[in-house]
Amino acid sequence: VERLRKAGYRVQKEQNLNKVGLERAISTFNASAKPRDHVVYVYVGHTMHKGNDTYLMPVDLQSARAETIAQSAVNLNTILDNAAKHSGASAVFLGWTPPRKKLLGSRIYPFHGTAG
Numbered sequence: 001v002e003r004l005r006k007a008g009y010r011v012q013k014e015q016n017l018n019k020v021g022l023e024r025a026i027s028t029f030n031a032s033a034k035p036r037d038h039v040v041y042v043y044v045g046h047t048m049h050k051g052n053d054t055y056l057m058p059v060d061l062q063s064a065r066a067e068t069i070a071q072s073a074v075n076l077n078t079i080l081d082n083a084a085k086h087s088g089a090s091a092v093f094l095g096w097t098p099p100r101k102k103l104l105g106s107r108i109y110p111f112h113g114t115a116g
Contacts, residue, residue, distance in 0.1 A: 019058040055069050
């Protein structure tokens, strides 16, 4: 975060967000970015794949089942679609954290690579 600030980026830092908070943070960030801005999204947390989609898992996730993940998590395409709207450079970085105990039995995959 500090390196981005020192490089001249406006930084919006959020931590431990539930689904509503995660959606609100993404929306607030998107609204603050101008079309020619260079935007950088950084997400460090749990993710899950379902088909060709990757989902960001909020802290209030009750179930990491593939059948309900679209309703209970945030689709990465929300971020990718907005990043594509900027004529400046855009970057999306996803980190991965080890699963919490309650998620050990679920299928959690870190996001690898980019859509092509």
